[in-house]
Amino acid sequence: MSAFRSALVFSLLPLFAGCQWLGVQSAAPAKVSMVGMTRMQGTLSGENGKLLFQPCGEPRRYVVIDRGDTAILQEAASLADAQGKVFADLRGRFNASKAQGGDGQLDLYQLYRVERPGQACEDPNFKRLTLHADGLNPVWNVEVSGKGMIIDVQGQPPVALPYLEEQLPDGRFNLSSEANGQRIDMWVAPQRCVDSKSGAVRHLSAELRINGQAVRGCGYYGGSRND
Known part of the structure; x- marks a missing residue:
């Protein structure tokens, strides 16, 4: 040990x-x-x-x-x-x-x-967010608030987009956007998820799809979501 x-x-x-x-x-x-x-x-x-x-x-x-x-x-x-x-x-x-x-x-x-x-x-963004998700290969990060979602993928400039949220069975939900000529979907499920780099444990699994290409990661509710 x-x-x-x-x-x-x-x-x-x-x-x-x-x-x-x-x-x-x-x-x-x-x-x-x-x-x-x-x-x-x-x-x-x-x-x-x-x-x-x-x-x-x-x-x-x-x-x-x-x-x-x-x-x-x-x-x-x-x-x-x-x-x-x-x-x-x-x-x-x-x-x-x-x-x-x-x-x-x-x-x-x-x-x-x-x-x-x-x-x-000391995270200054936590209270304003409804959702945070991130993953690897490539490194990506999504922050969602009442004003929209910011998608940051390694090698690309961050993009701020409006979104629609669809509630699904068993506590799952989908965030989608078709702004700026791109189709963005993020599928979120209430499932234990472990960050493969840091070992951190989160209560949500997440899959981000950009124009049909999928990357997976973990997430958690921000301070503005009371689930």
Whole structure:
């Protein structure tokens, strides 16, 4: 086991011991309404067998209880840095009452992304976006907001386009545009997706098609989308 993972993994051994995660599938959780829940970004760390979440810019730490069966323990352990920390973007119910080992409790139901610590807490674009998606071969990036979508593909100048959104079954949707003589489609599905370069885990898979040529990647909802 590499050093950058061990700090978090060993601090959480008591929790892993009680988890059915080595090839044993637990029953799928019932669908829970996200109404009234809070989305936050911050840092995950392990301490005395507990997983703690510290929101960006706050001193408080919340003991995480994985009510939504998000597999957050496994995801965090695979991405922790040398200090045993990882960035997480999640949604749940925050209880500020005193919890043993923390300043409150987080009942976690939705995991949007987990990645190695960096500058994600200072991302100036997050709050205005409804969707972010990116991928490799070639490197591409799409940012979507209420004003349109910006498509940036390696070797080409960025293009800003209007778009139409079509909702599809099972939480999938399609963004399309035919501006500037091009046919653009982006197909998005609620499916765990791993960035092959960074190892970051996102809650959406994405396929971008430009004039029929497809590239695949991962995505997550921005701060302006309340799904």
